Amino acid sequence: MTTIPLMHVLILASTLFGIGFVGVIVRKNALFMLMSLEVMLNATGVAFIGAGATWQQADGQVMFILILTLAAAEVAVGLALLICLQNKHQTLDVDVLSRLKG
């Protein structure tokens, strides 16, 4: 049994997730949206590690490694897309880039 209460770990995870979510919603720059997504994925990792530490199981760390893989692949594809958009449209503002639709 770990000494850090699970409830406080979950409060930390949900706070970080909320900050990242607000960043994704509020920011207009696509690069900042990608950074906020990183903060959100990190918060889910905190929740998994906290749960794994509470029950003394390694499953939490296994799930954290899978989330890490997901984050690495997501950042690689996302940044490649953003570089293409920057080269073609000279901007990363999502309001301007919404002209792409339709």
Add this chain to the structure above:
Amino acid sequence: MNANPLVILFYLAALIAIVASIKVVTRNNTVHALLYLVISLVAVAVCFYLMGAPFAAGLEVIVYAGAILVLFVFAIMLFGLRQDETRLAPKNTGFSVWLGPCVLALCLLAELVYVLQHDGIQAQLSATVVDSKQVGILLYGPYLLAVEIASFLLLAGLIAGFHFAKPREQGGDL
């Protein structure tokens, strides 16, 4: 109120992580936001260490703060410095820009040194640690299919990165 030093140190690292994350979301300059993102990830790594997951803490520093942040830095260098929001940022650059990340990083360093040299905390941590051997046994036993799926995901990321990086004459543009 719990007077356990381990729990208090955890709260301090969590506070640093939350403050740095708020700064990431609210900065105007991408490089300044990136500095605070490094601090946020390292603070979360300290939280992992204090929760008894040193393997996850090492992976957090190596993969997140090492590899992913380097990707972000390269992308910002490719975007050039004439960012829309960078141009609108106030021109009071200098001391105040790097002071905040430095102070937060020094707080984390002091916390880590204190934890490493404090015998009581080390005894408390070694009683609750989930080491990398257990993680490896689980990863290549019941979770083998998940590892295979993760490798396919990384292959998809590799192919997508190669596709978008091709020159435009070969159909690489959007």
